Amino acid sequence: MNEGIIMESKYVKAICPGSFDPITNGHVDIIERASQLFPEVVVGVLQNPHKKPLFSIEDRVDLIKLAVLHLPNVSVCAFEGLLVDFARKINANLIVKGLRAISDFEIEFQMALNNKRLSPEIETMFMMTRNEYSFLSSSMIKELAQFGGSIQGLVPTEVEKAIHKKFCGMS
Numbered sequence: 724m725n726e727g728i729i730m731e732s733k734y735v736k737a738i739c740p741g742s743f744d745p746i747t748n749g750h751v752d753i754i755e756r757a758s759q760l761f762p763e764v765v766v767g768v769l770q771n772p773h774k775k776p777l778f779s780i781e782d783r784v785d786l787i788k789l790a791v792l793h794l795p796n797v798s799v800c801a802f803e804g805l806l807v808d809f810a811r812k813i814n815a816n817l818i819v820k821g822l823r824a825i826s827d828f829e830i831e832f833q834m835a836l837n838n839k840r841l842s843p844e845i846e847t848m849f850m851m852t853r854n855e856y857s858f859l860s861s862s863m864i865k866e867l868a869q870f871g872g873s874i875q876g877l878v879p880t881e882v883e884k885a886i887h888k889k890f891c892g893m894s
């Protein structure tokens with residue numbers, strides 16, 4: 724079956740976009756899996772002037788860089804404005820996102836269709852989140868940590884330290 728035929732994909736640079744406030748192990752899992760499928764992956768971190776994140780854009784980028792140190796084909800970059808404009812700017816033609824549950828589907832579907840309308844040449848691909856991370860979100864992590872709940876195993880170690888520092892002033 725297709726033995727000996729080498730198929731070259733036209734998707735060489737993929738973007739994993741998000742707010743990453745902060746990055747969770749669910750995000751890391753999607754980035755790792757994308758990095759195995761595509762030669763180059765750029766984690767695009769949205770700087771939204773209308774939102775007040777817990778972590779600054781610089782901190783979010785630094786925490787992601789630490790979390791993907793083991794992935795040589797992954798880089799991290801902040802962006803503002805439309806995702807498709809950022810994709811064009813860095814020459815990426817694929818957006819990779821994780822889907823946790825049916826509840827994610829509606830908004831993700833809307834975003835994918837809007838992005839397709841704006842830039843038909845850019846494809847969106849969804850990966851199903853691993854079962855163990857299907858309940859995980861950055862908002863949930865912040866709430867757990869704020870009220871003293873354990874977040875161990877749900878976020879990279881550096882994120883755990885940074886979030887405890889924010890809420891308890893300890894490292």
Ligand code: PNS
Nearest residue numbers: 740741742743769804805806807834837
């Ligand atoms: O982690 P998030 O907050 O779910 O990520 C959402 C994100 C950053 C991928 C999305 O809000 C986005 O792409 N924002 C950039 C603005 C944009 O392009 N909007 C049009 C999509 S309809």
